[in-house]
Amino acid sequence: MLVSCSGKNDTAKQVENGAKERISELEKENKELQKRVKKAEAELVEMQSKRSVEKYLDDFNKTIKDFGKAIYESDKKTIRIKLDNPAATDINGALENLKDGKVTDKDRENWKKYVLDPAVEISKKVGGEITVIVKAPIKDNVILEVKGGQVTKNEMK
Secondary structure (H helix, E strand, C coil): CCCCHHHHHHHHHHHHHHCCCCHHHHHHHHHHHHHHHHHHHHHHHHHHHHHHHHHHHHHHHCCCCCCCEEEECCCCCCEEEEEEEHHHHHHHHHHHHHHHCCHHHHHEEEEHHHHHHHHHHHHHHHCCCEEEEEECCCCCCEEEEEEEEEEEEECCC
């Protein structure tokens, strides 16, 4: 009397195949979850970075309130320094003098005080990912650009 084991082998293979399929599904789910976690972590870092920049700019704006305001445009990764009067008037005059070839020491001093130094200071503090720009008070074109503490564009050069 011989007893057949083929039925048991078939069942064992089915169980093994089912286990392999389940392992494969779990590995796929794990990869998807890892991607989601990485994305969530990146978003969290971005939010923390944005809050940190905004907090810094709030404090910084208190120090420059007499002549301007720094505004963070997170979607463009840009901080724009908006000059108010009298700084805007002084800088506009300096740009006109530059165009006419009549730049004075006072023009350069105002440029450094109101434009260059604050932009470089902000850029160094917020890091190399964010560009700091200053636009001309009247024409609205970029007159200074700083990234990572390095001046990349300077109209008063």
